[in-house]
Amino acid sequence: MDRRSFLTLAVASAVVPLASGAQAASVAYKPGLVTEKLKAGETVFLDFKASWCTTCKAQERAIQALKAENPAYDQAITFIDVDWDTYGKSDLAKSLKIPRRSTLVVLKGDKELGRIVADTSKGSIKALMDKALTAASA
Template sequence: MHRRTFLTAAAASLLAPLAARAATDYTPGLVKKHLAKGDIVFLDFSATWCATCATQERVVNELIDENPAYGEAITFIKVDWDTYRKAELTKSLKIPRRSTLVVLKGDQELGRIVAGTSKSQIKGLLDTALKAYSA
């Protein structure tokens, strides 16, 4: 096998698990569509330059690795703060800032974390979402 082919295949195999659990990027109407289907939606209002957001994402991914049921039961949607901070979704949910995590089911907000990075706090939010999925 050629070295370049090997390196490309190796990189792809390492990145595949990351792609599988990656959040869907928000587009207008996406949240309503998932909520109408009865999905549990986990919204991550974040910015690429935000260190708190990066920590939250890392913790969420660690928790999904520890409990794959989160990834199977919950629809993760990443909302780019720089693009959508003034959007209707952001206004209607009264999102105060980037680094805000919100869980929704139907027309109810089940929980939220603003700027929190504690693993136990984020696990609690994911557990709330998982419990709502099972209900």
């Protein structure tokens, strides 16, 4: 394969998933966002993470793989990324008693439906995402 063909193929493979609307991006947390989404009746999946955290990166890979396998996750669940370095000591983190980065929490209404702390197994993350999907569909 010549260089021009390779570059064309590389660019096309990067653009096609975007054009097909593959995965909605997670929303970056800002104060008041979670309350707003919950009051609107949405099911919220919080991902407390840090850019330097290897456990967080492993969780993110599992989440993205699961979203790719089942587009219903992105359609029904509001995914919110909470930057640990900025909001680790925030009112949100305190109210939910978040112990550390690499914590995933699902909320609906005024209830916590589940959480995972520092677990990177795809099966555990899938179970939490399925719980969120069930709640969103109810």
